[in-house]
Amino acid sequence: MEQIKKSLNEIVKSLISEKKVEYVFGFEEGTLPLKSVPLYIEKEEDIDRMIWNEYCNLNLVKFLLEEPHGKKIGIILKNCEIRSLIVLINENQINREDIVIIGVPCSYGIIDFNKVSKLIGGKEFTEFKKNGNDYTFKGVDFEKTIKLQDILSNSCVYCKDKNPVEYDYLVEAPIEFKTIQEEDIDEYLDVIEFEKKKPKERWEYFKKELEKCTLCMACRESCPLCYCKVCFIDSNQPQWFDKTEDLSEKLLFHMTRAIHLAGRCIMCEACTRACPEGINIHLLYKKLRKMSKDRWNADKIELGDPSVLGSYKIDDPQEFMVKED
């Protein structure tokens, strides 16, 4: 981490001092333990407040969407976030030339606080301590030590591309980074496991999970790819959704959202981490990325790629069509 921090500092410093950018997006320590908040680094002295660690778990790209075009901005990103940036560039939301990407190789990944919360029984912690991979959480009436592996975001557990694919500056990372998490795990293992269940079980699972949804839109708000000016759920004329407590409304919302993310989801899993009800909604989107790969061989995320639903091949598979006898 120290090495990364050092390299990061140098890059940010040079960008600021040479006025290559108006400011750099990074993180600083939040007011609560284990919370980070975004930091605008405009001056060299801001750099001291900058942090970089496993709880820098917000996707800063989301903030870029607020910025006007033509403003040169630096941004510190992990590869999953870079992927989201690529999609946004492809979708004309961000100009590549406006952005200076400071790519950071990722080690273990980031913490999923929904997992933490579950392991400490939904209680609130006020302090924590870190000793190697052991994280100790302390609250009013408890203290619990948890291994990092158990609270990592799922996206990080399955992540295969920890090194930035697109960047202007690459932060130097310690050599051992490259050997971390190189286990031979299928990146779609959770989807594959889920697919093995019986249809009824799958349906019951989603029914049960989505029952909990309150249509609070945290998934939408956290998603780097949700930038529509008016979300379809808020549309009137026609008013497709009544937004009632009816489960069918929730199902329709999540299914439509999944279709909107088909082949676009960059598997950061921000949605699942953001869900106050702990619904693993990302599973749906991940499934559709896997499907894009299986069906159309379209799971790479590269600059200039056509979108999955905006392109086709003449011989796309169509085994699901009903045929006459």
Next chain:
Amino acid sequence: MEDTEKTEEIQVIAPTDKVTDENWEPKIIAFLCNWCSYAGADLAGVSRIQYPPNVRVVRVPCSGRINPLFILKSLQVGWDSVLVSGCHPGDCHYISGNYYARRKFSVLDDLFEFMGIDKGRVNFSWVSAAEGAAFANIIEKVTEKTRKLGPNRLFKEL
């Protein structure tokens, strides 16, 4: 043979407001593209090919016009199943609308499969302007399938 049967056969259709399991008849909404599938349905008509009376057709210019939301909404409001039909690959009057449609449909299809929702209620097909009999056959198939599945309570009695 055909004319005598007409008067002999009497069929009672369930009143449409109250649906009970015994007198239930499936109601199917079909989105057909104007140039091929709707024309195929017309040909079935002109050729007097008989098929079950359970489908209500919505004409759209192209299968590419069909938003997956139409399909989901149809199931939500209670249609027992949905049929979507366009021109065969290569025949699209608008050059490529059906190819984009096919991608959307496969997403929806996989989503249904993954979520364990019965796929029998969502049916996609290609029917050309020359395939009157094929159109009738597909309607028969979809109606039979829907009948077996029973009334659509998918999004009703959750």
Next chain:
Amino acid sequence: MTESKSESEKEFEPKILGFLCNWCSYAGADLAGVSRNQYPPNVRVIRLMCSGRVDPNFVIDALIKGADGILILGCHLGDCHYGEGNYEAQANYKMVDKLLKFVKLDNRVTLDWVSAAEGTYFAKIVTDFTNKIRSLGPSPLSKKSNPSIEIQLKMKAVKQVVYNPRIRKLVGRERNITLNENVYEEIIDKDEFDLLLNETLEAEYVRNQIYFHLEESPKSVKEISNKMGIDKKIIFEQLLVLRQRSLIDLSEIKGYSPVYKVKK
């Protein structure tokens, strides 16, 4: 007449149905009675106002029910109380006769003319016809013969033919277009018309047979051809018409042979 249990061992006594018009033939029968003309007791008479009333399906139904013979009697041509009713009867009889040839029952139905003055002639007709039927033996459709499934199916097909509205219309207009004039003020040659009628009847009869064979169970062209003893090409051609009319449908393909079924 008293019936004895051992009748079946004795000479066969046919059951004959007679359709008699009110104005001539029935009166002729009355005259035979008044004159005490003797004739066999096998005929059961149904009185109708005119021989033109004898719908072809009366005849077919009576045969299906097991009648051994059918006798249709009307006024002599030109004498019809209603003008041309007996010409209608003639046209209908012609169609029935052609159809019954297919099932080899044509010699069990006869049309003749008896006037109110011909009591003796009436008795003679009845006697001759009864003798003829007696010599033919029981109808293959009567209970005594234990009718085979094949003949029943064939009769069902014949029955459907006479129900066919196209054929009825064709027969109904025959006289007009072959004797008076058709809509173009032309006259169609009688032979030409007969040819057309024959072809139409045969085609419809074959189609109906095929339909009923398929109603029993789905079959291929070859299977139907074997059952009906008709060339595969003809069966196939008529199958196509049935399919075109959306009465039958493909059931499955066995090897290289499509198997057809009736449409519900």
Next chain:
Amino acid sequence: MEKIGAVLVIGGGIAGIQSALDLAESGYKVYVTEKTTGIGGVMAQLDKTFPTNDCSMCILSPKLVEAGRHPNIELLINANILKLDGEAGNFKLNILRKALFINSEKCTGCGICGQECPVESIDIYNEHMVINSAAFVKYPQSVPLVFSINKDMCIGCGICQAVCKAHAVEYFQQDEEININVGAIILAPGFDEFDPAPLQVYGYGKYPNVVSSIEFERILSASGPYSGMVLRPSDGDIPEKVAFLQCIGSRDVHHAKPYCSSVCCMYTAKEAVIAKEHQHQVNPTIFSMDIRAYGKDFDKYIIRAQDEYGIRYIRSRISSIEENPRNNNLILNYESEDGSLISEEYNMVVLSVGLNPPDDAIKLSKIFGFELNEYNFCKTDHFTPSKTSKSGIFVCGAFAAPKDIPESVIQASASAAHANILLHSARNSLVTKKVYPPEINVEGQAPRIGIFVCHCGTNIGGYVDVPSVVEYAKNLENVEYAEDNLYTCSADTQIKIVETIKEHNLNRVIVASCTPRTHEPLFQETIREAGLNPYLFEMANIRDQCSWVHMHVPIAATDKSKDLVRMAVSKANKIEPLQRTILDMNHNVLVIGGGISGLSAALGFAEQGFMTYLVEKTTELGGHAKNIHASIEGNNVQEFLSNIIEKANKNENLKIFLESEIDTIEGFVGNFETKLKSSENKENDEGTLEHGIIVVATGGEQYQPTEYLYSKDPRVVTQIDFEKMLFESKFDEKVNKIVMIQCIGSRNEKNPYCSRVCCAEAIKNSIKLKDLYPEKEVIVLFRDIRTYGLKEKYYREARSKGVMFLRFEEDLPPELEKEGENLVIHVDSPNIGKVDLELDLLVLSVGIHPPYESNEKMAPMLKVPLNDDKFFLEAHVKLRPVDFATAGIFVCGLAHSPRSIDESIMQANAVVSRASTYLSKDEIEAEGIIATVDISKCSGCGLCIETCAYNAITMDEEKMVVEINSGLCKGCGACVSSCRGLAIDLLGYTDEEIYLVINEFK
């Protein structure tokens, strides 16, 4: 002499229809005469079309409907020409319209007459394979959809008159003579299929399982006699082994059919492929001499047929067929290529019959006074391939020579271009624009819906309880009025509808009757007459979707009808008037490329008075043709070229820019702006060109060979070099032995297509050589000789003059070896095995390839696509062969695909006609049903741009939102359904309208 702004088209096949539509859209009154009772021709009988396997009826029927309802087109069916007077620009014709016995004005096409007709007759459309009635319609989708009585079959029973509720049956209808006055005539009578019955050797007509290819086409069709199943006539079984015999009535001197029919190789491959697709059990074998897959993407199709579908090709001509009487199988005896005799049994045989001139060719030529050629096809000149010998009479389609659909469509437009050029001064003189009352403004009004429910005689009323549907409709939301009609489409009902709209102040109209595909325009017209916007109209199809298909369940059919009416009402409550956008049309034309195609096109525009800019990147006009001295037919190309260049230079409306290239092009149809870039040594003072049309005639390039020691040994030359030697008397007389190798740079992995012209080039040069030096020896090494069409004659001539032809296989190409100073070529031929040939001169028949770099640059600039081979890709391979999907841009010549000079000229002419449909108008009216974008919702992601096939959507880079060009939008809605933010909607089919219809579930 006064020119008449009207044109007569003879023949209602695809070629005739295309000519008629082009001219009708260009401001002329068009009459189309058709021998039969419906237009559509042979294409309407086809199942699929090669090489795309497009469904024939799907792509044809919109054109039929368009022709049927075009205000400037008058269809004269069942008609023959009796007499012609006058001259080019002003012809007078006497036409016989034979009685149909059914009044086509009154006939609604319901078909009850056919159902009730007691006569079972044969169905000509289905090639006699199923029955039809004496009262019949040609085929279900026929245009016009009117019945007629086949008097030969009819017995005059009078039943049809009794059942026709429209009182359309008129037994005393008489043949009628009419006189018309036109400025030009286009001949499109098509072709007749060769009748194989007289050739007794094939047993056609004798053995049931020998069918002709057109019969097989009907067998394959889903609407055909066997419902699309591949079955054999003798017993209805699926034939496993099917043999296709090529060249029946083609390339056959013995039966007076010496020419090649051009299309059989491809349609046979297609039929074999489709047969296999329909019935996997079928294993087709094709017996052919050469495989003539010379068109765009044809060779790829043949390769797929062989590799993917396993279709077997045998190079042999079958001499006779015998039947195995036991099983009706057919025994084929043939000689294989290596000479061995083989006998094989097949379950079915398809005879690929050739194309004959129509049987009335001689009659036509006498009436019209034009000449026929030696085969009785219409005689044309090489450089004016669509003109007959008589001025003012033009020809297109298979009547000029056997050709496929796209070539026919090209020539159809080409002949229309000639009519345009001849008559442009009389344009718009005979077309009347209908005047409608001013439109009532319904904005802000609550919907007041009127519903008209049709009985359609008994077609609907016999099965659906129409009065109850009317009662039901009356109680629906905002329905002010509902009634039932015997025929809602009849003329008197139209008057009634107009009155009712006025009387009840209706502002939305619904007709519940038949299909909107054919009848919507009629009713829209009606409500316009009442002052309503035509889009304030909806239809419920209760005939084709209820009464006709649920005859046995009348209650259910009635329920369904009510549902459909309710759904229509629901939509009608939301429909709004739509306006067709009007776009200005700039009448200037930009032609890119100064070869023969570009020149011909440019002259076609300039001669109609349109300002034309011709841009050529080299220093002189003429293009590739500069190297060609003569056509295979012996025409002088150089003379033609210098004539046409002189004409171009003289024409005031033609501005030529040499040494110039396109720098930028912006805009869209009617409104393009182009900047040119001149080469360095030339000054650029042109500024910006404004124009409404773009023609891409950028040509092709000759393949530069690297094989066979070319450019290393002077004894190895190309055909162009060789031609130069022969025609410019530079031939070295010491050269005695000449070998030619075909397909250099064609039909290989890199360029999988056929270059189409090289076979004719080789033969042309061989004949020339033999004419000059009969003693010299020429051997042509080939894979297939593709002298398609009437060029076959020269193949025969070459052979008779002693030119030798030796075939080789693709994987065993000839090898050239230098033995000392001598050149020897090793050939392994399937006919004679391995041979070594000594030679003095090797001539390479090199192919044509696209200018890769410039095409790759040009395509994105014009926003038009290239195909896999990097030729420009037209909008539709079959029916829009010179258009691009993007309106206002056209392609011709080698830019499209390799082709000969006459074919390039034809394409250039076609472009002129296609573009004239725009140029003839001062403004273009766009569709009313188009997509619109709500920019307050658009986030500029650009997904819609990707899905638009017409380049109608562009990004406003300032605001980062999209804009939709209403002139280019065709209203398909692909963009609408892909927009995640629901920012786009499709007028006429809005989300809200569809939402409400969906919500009508009850």
